Amino acid sequence: MTELSRIWRETEYRYNLIGFKCNNCGESYFPPRDICPHCHRESIGKMEKVKFSGNGEILSYTTVHDAPPAFKRQVPYLLALVKLDEGPVITAQIVDCDPDDVNIGRKVHMAFRKIREDGTNGVIEYGYKFKLD
Amino acid sequence: MSGIVSYGSYIPYYRIKPEEIARIWGDEPERMKKNLFILSKSVPSPDEDVASISVEAARNALKRRDVNPEEIGAIYVGSESHPYAVKPTATIVAAAIGMPLEYFAADYEFACKAGTAGMQNVKAMVDSNFIKYGFAIGSDTSQGAPGDALEYTASAGGTAMLIGKNNVIAEINDTLSVSTDTPDFWRREGEPYPKHGERFTGEPGYFKHVVAASKAMMERRDTKSSDYDYVVFHQPNGKFPSRAAKILGFTGDQYKTGLLTPYIGNTYSGSTMTGLSAILDESKPGDRILAVSFGSGAGSDAFDITVTDEMKDYKRDNAPTVKKLIEKVKFIDYGMYTKFRKIIITGDSVE
Numbered sequence: 001m002t003e004l005s006r007i008w009r010e011t012e013y014r015y016n017l018i019g020f021k022c023n024n025c026g027e028s029y030f031p032p033r034d035i036c037p038h039c040h041r042e043s044i045g046k047m048e049k050v051k052f053s054g055n056g057e058i059l060s061y062t063t064v065h066d067a068p069p070a071f072k073r074q075v076p077y078l079l080a081l082v083k084l085d086e087g088p089v090i091t092a093q094i095v096d097c098d099p100d101d102v103n104i105g106r107k108v109h110m111a112f113r114k115i116r117e118d119g120t121n122g123v124i125e126y127g128y129k130f131k132l133d
Numbered sequence: 134m135s136g137i138v139s140y141g142s143y144i145p146y147y148r149i150k151p152e153e154i155a156r157i158w159g160d161e162p163e164r165m166k167k168n169l170f171i172l173s174k175s176v177p178s179p180d181e182d183v184a185s186i187s188v189e190a191a192r193n194a195l196k197r198r199d200v201n202p203e204e205i206g207a208i209y210v211g212s213e214s215h216p217y218a219v220k221p222t223a224t225i226v227a228a229a230i231g232m233p234l235e236y237f238a239a240d241y242e243f244a245c246k247a248g249t250a251g252m253q254n255v256k257a258m259v260d261s262n263f264i265k266y267g268f269a270i271g272s273d274t275s276q277g278a279p280g281d282a283l284e285y286t287a288s289a290g291g292t293a294m295l296i297g298k299n300n301v302i303a304e305i306n307d308t309l310s311v312s313t314d315t316p317d318f319w320r321r322e323g324e325p326y327p328k329h330g331e332r333f334t335g336e337p338g339y340f341k342h343v344v345a346a347s348k349a350m351m352e353r354r355d356t357k358s359s360d361y362d363y364v365v366f367h368q369p370n371g372k373f374p375s376r377a378a379k380i381l382g383f384t385g386d387q388y389k390t391g392l393l394t395p396y397i398g399n400t401y402s403g404s405t406m407t408g409l410s411a412i413l414d415e416s417k418p419g420d421r422i423l424a425v426s427f428g429s430g431a432g433s434d435a436f437d438i439t440v441t442d443e444m445k446d447y448k449r450d451n452a453p454t455v456k457k458l459i460e461k462v463k464f465i466d467y468g469m470y471t472k473f474r475k476i477i478i479t480g481d482s483v484e
Contacts, residue, residue, distance in 0.1 A: 011228060012228070015188075015228055015229040016229065016231060051231075069479075072479055073179035073472055073473065073475075073479075074178070074179055074180065095146075095178065095180070096146035096178070096463075098463070111189065112185050112188040112189055112192070112229055113180040113181065113185050114179075114180045114181065114182055114184070114185055114216075115180070124182075124184070124216055124217070126184060126185065126188075126225065126229070129180070
């Protein structure tokens, strides 16, 4: 069984790309952090929840041929490092495109997709993936 | 008066052609294409379902109109393919668009008209000042048994309508419903595919209700077919709506904009609403629209709509139009289709 409490805890962040911004140094983070890794104790009380725009660009990408069971029906699929416009770099799938259309620097935007489901009677996990602009 | 404040649609990227389905089941492709007037249908990818389609449609509506999610007091999602039998799609969508704790929510089911039933409810709640804005969404990843005629048309897609009294782009002048107990189409609890009652599908099902609701609306509003610039009916295939239009005295120019089934198939609960979305994509102030849905079992919801001057400043281009959603597609073969639709079962328990 998947970790139900983890899925529930992360729902807000995964559905809406919500992270944190350190108001001490201005750096943004995803996934959320309670403490800024640069400012340490200086950031206490200065971490602010922010919703990212969902826009970014591809820093690098790969094609996955040997996937975990949750992604078997999507093989081969594209996995990319996406640099959000606000700064954080996240790992996410690129969907609905021909692999030939993807290249480093391509602008992308967030899509809402099913990430995985726990069999036919378990919970369904949703979250962000990306599409080419 | 209340009406549509914003709208958004979503149609999956993948398509399959009737030739490909006919190749597997030994049907004559030209006959199927002609009988159903279908050129392709949309196919959801393995990571898409009614929740993801509904979220994308609702987000597209909010891209066009910047409404504070805290002011959206209700959300109803109509579908016959909700991902859960027990656990609402509506709350998943609400969470994904940032709605607060206090809102009315439910999932609706009335075959293909559950989305328009949601529109009626939201309008009633807005009119009675229960809520400021409300979302009604019609969305499906419909099922057609392998080898069944339904397999040629059962597709995926959805549309979200934000209804309120402020900044209304299309006033809903009136709405009504007709309903009977008719065994034209059903799916029993736990069954993966629906069944259709053969001869009940056409005359006693679709035409009886669509025509009755349309006539009742025109009688109530004292209108005739020529008073409308556009008309959209539920579209189980490409033929039924044009036949209904002919019966009621509408012309091809009035129904062609909203007729999408030939390109995307029957999106069930999304069908009439996505047709209406395509009409709103190109309509101008003053245009009058008749929209009539149909849900098996059976019933029809009719809407008399007038596009307002607000449409001039409305940011339609902030989200993809239906035309745009139909443009960029990828055709797949039947093997890929069975993998995507989980007709092939894998041994893994986690997917």
